[in-house]
Each structure stands twice: as structure tokens, then as C-alpha cells.
Amino acid sequence: MHDSTQRDGGHPGVALTEKREQFARLIRQGVGNSEACRRVGINRRTGTRWRFGRTITNTAGEPVHYPPVTSDVRTRPRSPRYLSLDERIMIADLRRAGCGVRAIASELNRSPSTISRELRNNATDNEYRPHAAQRLAVHRIGRPRARLDTDAVLGAHVAQLLSDLKFSPEQVAHQLRVDFPGQRNRHLCPESIYQAIYDQRCGLTRPAKRSLRTGRYRRRRRLSGLERRGRLTNMTMIDQRPDEAADRSVPGHWEGDCIMGAGNKTAIGTLVERRSRYCMLIHLPGRNRAQELRDGIAAAMAALPPQLRKTLTWDQGKEMALHQQISAETGLDVFFCDAHSPWQRGSNENLNGLLRQYFPKSSDLGIYTPERLVEVASQLNSRPRKTLEWATPASLLTEIPSNHDRPNCCDVR
Numbered sequence: 352m353h354d355s356t357q358r359d360g361g362h363p364g365v366a367l368t369e370k371r372e373q374f375a376r377l378i379r380q381g382v383g384n385s386e387a388c389r390r391v392g393i394n395r396r397t398g399t400r401w402r403f404g405r406t407i408t409n410t411a412g413e414p415v416h417y418p419p420v421t422s423d424v425r426t427r428p429r430s431p432r433y434l435s436l437d438e439r440i441m442i443a444d445l446r447r448a449g450c451g452v453r454a455i456a457s458e459l460n461r462s463p464s465t466i467s468r469e470l471r472n473n474a475t476d477n478e479y480r481p482h483a484a485q486r487l488a489v490h491r492i493g494r495p496r497a498r499l500d501t502d503a504v505l506g507a508h509v510a511q512l513l514s515d516l517k518f519s520p521e522q523v524a525h526q527l528r529v530d531f532p533g534q535r536n537r538h539l540c541p542e543s544i545y546q547a548i549y550d551q552r553c554g555l556t557r558p559a560k561r562s563l564r565t566g567r568y569r570r571r572r573r574l575s576g577l578e579r580r581g582r583l584t585n586m587t588m589i590d591q592r593p594d595e596a597a598d599r600s601v602p603g604h605w606e607g608d609c610i611m612g613a614g615n616k617t618a619i620g621t622l623v624e625r626r627s628r629y630c631m632l633i634h635l636p637g638r639n640r641a642q643e644l645r646d647g648i649a650a651a652m653a654a655l656p657p658q659l660r661k662t663l664t665w666d667q668g669k670e671m672a673l674h675q676q677i678s679a680e681t682g683l684d685v686f687f688c689d690a691h692s693p694w695q696r697g698s699n700e701n702l703n704g705l706l707r708q709y710f711p712k713s714s715d716l717g718i719y720t721p722e723r724l725v726e727v728a729s730q731l732n733s734r735p736r737k738t739l740e741w742a743t744p745a746s747l748l749t750e751i752p753s754n755h756d757r758p759n760c761c762d763v764r
Contacts, residue, residue, distance in 0.1 A: 374401055403569050404551055434461075434469060434488070439481035442469065446479055498539065499547050500554045505537050509544065514558035520544035545570070583667055585675060586687045589695055596662050602626045602748075603661035605683070606699035607648070609635070609670055610706055612716035618670075619716050619724065620644050622651060623702045624659070627747035628739065630702050630731055632724040636717060641672040645680070652681040659748075662686060664696055705731060 370391050377387035388398035404419040434442075438459055445455045452470070456463040473484035499506040505527075512518040512526055520541040531537040547553040548560050549570045560568050596604035604625045609618040618640060620633030633647035652660050663683040665671050667690060674685045688695040709727045710716055732745040739747060 371401060374398060378402060434465070436481065436485045439469070439473075439484050442466065443479050443481045446470070497543070497547055497550070497553055498536070502537065505531075505539075506554055509539070509547070510556045510559040513544075513548075513562040514556060517562065517564075519564065520548070583669070583672060583674065583687070586667070587685065589664060589686045589688050592662060592664065592684075592686045596625065596664070599626045601661075603659045605663045606696040607663055607665045608696065608699045608703060609640070609644070609668065610703050610710060610716070612710075613713045617716040619706075619710060619719070620647055620670075621699060621702055621706065622648070622663075623698050624744075624748070625698055627744045628698060628702075628736060629744040629748045630728050632706075632728045634719075634721040634724055640670045644670050645673040645677050648677050648683075649680045652683065657682065664688060664699075666693070666696065702731075 370393060374387050374391045374393070377390060378384070382390070384398055384402055385395055388395045391398070393401075402419060438461075441459060442455055445458060450458070452466050453463045455461075456466045459466070469484070470479055473479070473487045475483060499509060508530065509523055509527070512523045513520075518526065523544050524539055524541045527538050547555055548563065548568065593604075595601040602624060605622050606625060607620065607622045609620050611618050618635045620635055622631040622633065623629065631651045633644065633651060635643045635647065637643055648663070660682050661684065663677070663681075664686045665674070666688050671677075671685070671687075674687075677683065678685050693700050706727070710719065729745075732748075733743055735741040735743050
């Protein structure tokens with residue numbers, strides 16, 4: 352006999368029930384599926400089945416649905432016209448005190464027929480237990496049947512569009528209005544069709560449920576960008592940036608970003624001066640991108656005179672986690688764009704597009720040496736630009752009065 356029973360402790364059924372309850376609590380607290388499985392000590396596939404439920408075919412060939420484990424403990428919000436658990440506890444207390452149906456109804460401000468029906472339907476062995484009565488009442492709640500279940504013609508037609516013609520839910524919703532003109536009860540919105548696909552209890556055929564182009568048959572929670580990657584701390588937003596940076600009238604204001612390689616595993620840092628469009632490229636060879644970017648920006652800015660080190664504008668990527676150290680080492684005031692607003696770094700976005708001629712998308716950027724980055728940046732800085740009235744970024748940068756020699760800004764190791 353396998354020793355998992357002894358390891359879990361006690362009867363295997365009891366241990367499994369405790370694990371299911373613990374798993375459900377973790378999921379409701381916002382713990383991810385994999386982490387919850389690790390804490391409880393179950394296989395990830397088991398946790399996935401518990402979380403989303405499953406449908407199997409029994410020996411008689413009939414589908415049997417196992418509901419999601421979280422539904423065992425989740426309280427469904429109900430209308431106040433239904434008895435609550437607190438009211439059922441009061442009914443039990445008043446009944447033990449010898450109160451009659453009408454007295455209980457008066458105390459709860461309910462109809463006597465409501466109390467009578469509650470005692471008749473939810474008492475077991477002539478004894479009324481409030482928590483057991485609550486479970487019976489919740490279990491008795493009927494699920495409203497979807498139109499795809501009640502209308503066989505509509506369900507078959509939707510299944511055919513999904514599985515045979517490979518329509519998307521939005522296309523199906525449009526086609527229903529064409530195929531059933533004037534029959535508003537057979538017109539569905541795309542979300543209703545998605546819910547039918549994701550609901551294991553809905554009567555759609557199996558091919559129809561597996562018809563989404565993503566291959567997904569369970570709804571996946573969508574995370575916003577900040578939830579997905581975390582939020583940087585102590586950010587100063589772009590609306591606090593000096594006006595002189597916005598109108599490009601004064602040099603020394605920079606924009607930065609990273610262009611990414613295949614699978615986001617390799618990267619190259621990019622910097623561009625807003626007035627002259629002078630660019631610098633930063634070699635990022637390893638995995639600790641935040642530290643490498645900090646050191647690369649510090650080395651690049653060290654070659655510049657103070658009047659060319661004023662501000663740096665970046666997006667909210669986690670590679671700028673050490674932005675306070677960058678500011679302390681370089682003297683740059685670092686500002687961050689609003690989420691999903693690449694136009695706030697227009698010069699840098701344009702530069703990234705130019706760089707793709709040298710560093711194609713989905714390529715390994717780790718193969719390029721610092722010397723190659725210097726060569727590419729020098730070529731871009733020597734190009735005449737229409738936006739600069741056909742001057743070159745390099746020539747504009749040398750016009751800035753300084754006691755320094757022209758910096759070799761791109762030679763960043």
C-alpha cells in the first residue's frame with residue numbers, strides 16, 4: 352500500500368477533504384494555483400481540476416460534472432427576501448424556547464407561511480438545525496438555464512457555427528441576427544457565447560467547447576500590466592518634468608528604453624537626447640538587467656558634460672528598479688511615463704524602430720558585442736535628419752558649448 356495515507360495522516364478521505372478546504376481558502380485569498388498546490392502538497396494537475404471542476408463520462412456513458420472546489424465554501428449573495436443564516440439561527444433559538452410559528456414570524460418580521468415552510472422543508476428528523484438548513488436551502492437554488500440549453504435549435508446552430516465553420520463568438524453573435532431575423536429571443540451577445548463555452552454544465556457539444564482559436568476552454572483571469580510585472584517605487588511621473596524638456600528648447604533631456612530579443616531573454620539599452628536625437632546604446636549581456644542598466648547609464652553619462660545631464664524619461668519597466676541609484680550616480684532627474692503611453696517617449700520609439708534594421712525582432716541580441724553597438728550608434732548619429740533640417744545628431748551635439756572634448760558616448764562596455 353502506498354504510504355501517502357500515512358504521510359497525510361488519518362483516513363485518506365478525511366485528509367483529502369482537509370486539503371480541498373485549505374486549497375479553496377488559498378485560492379480565495381488570491382494565491383496562485385501553483386503556489387496553492389505547493390503549500391497544500393498536491394499535484395498541480397489535481398489543483399487545476401479542483402479549482403475549475405471537470406466533467407467525466409461514467410460507465411453508463413452519461414456525463415458527470417464535478418463542481419469547482421471553491422464553490423463548496425463560497426457564499427452566494429442572495430436577495431434579502433430569502434431567509435439568511437442569522438435568521439435561521441434565530442428560528443432555531445426561538446423554537447427551542449417553545450415559541451410557535453406565528454410568534455417566530457412576528458419576531459423576525461416575516462410571514463408565518465415563510466416560517467412554516469422553512470421548518471417543513473429544512474428540518475431533519477423533526478429537529479431544526481440552522482446551519483444544515485442553510486446548506487439545504489443553498490443547494491436547492493436552481494441555476495437559471497441558458498437559452499442554449501432550453502432552445503435545442505439555437506444550441507445546435509451555435510454549435511455548428513463554432514465547431515464546423517470555426518466562427519468566433521463575435522461572428523456567431525452577428526450571424527444569429529442574420530439567420531434568425533425578428534427572433535430576438537435567439538439573438539445572443541458574444542459574452543453569452545463565451546460563458547456557454549466556459550461553463551461545463553452547458554449543453555454545447557465538446558467540439559464547440561474546444562473551438563476557440565486560443566484553444567482555451569476555461570476563462571483566464573487577465574492581469575493588468577502593473578499586476579503582471581509589479582510596480583516601481585518612488586516614481587516621479589512625466590507630468591512633473593520641466594517644460595524645457597517637453598519643447599526640446601534646451602539640450603540635456605534624454606529618453607530611454609530597452610529593445611528586446613527573442614523571448615525577452617536578451618536586450619539592448621537605448622538612450623536618445625531629445626533636442627539633437629543623439630543616441631547611445633548600452634550593452635546588457637547578463638540576466639541582472641537592472642544592475643547592468645544602472646552601470647551602463649552611469650558609464651554613458653560620465654562621458655558627458657553637466658549641461659547634457661538633466662533629465663531621463665523612461666517607461667515603467669522593471670529594468671528601472673534602481674532608478675534612484677541612477678539619479679544619484681549621474682545627476683539625472685528620472686521621470687516615468689504613464690502606463691501604456693509610448694507616445695510620451697516619441698523620440699525613443701522612433702529610435703527603436705530604426706535600430707530594428709540592425710537588430711531584427713525575435714533575434715538573439717546577446718550575440719552583439721559592445722564594439723558593434725558603438726558602430727551602429729555612430730552610423731545613426733552621422734545620418735542627416737529631416738526633422739533637424741538635414742543636420743546630423745553628432746554635429747548638433749558638438750555645437751553645445753563645453754570645456755569638454757566631444758564625448759565618445761557610444762563606447763559603453
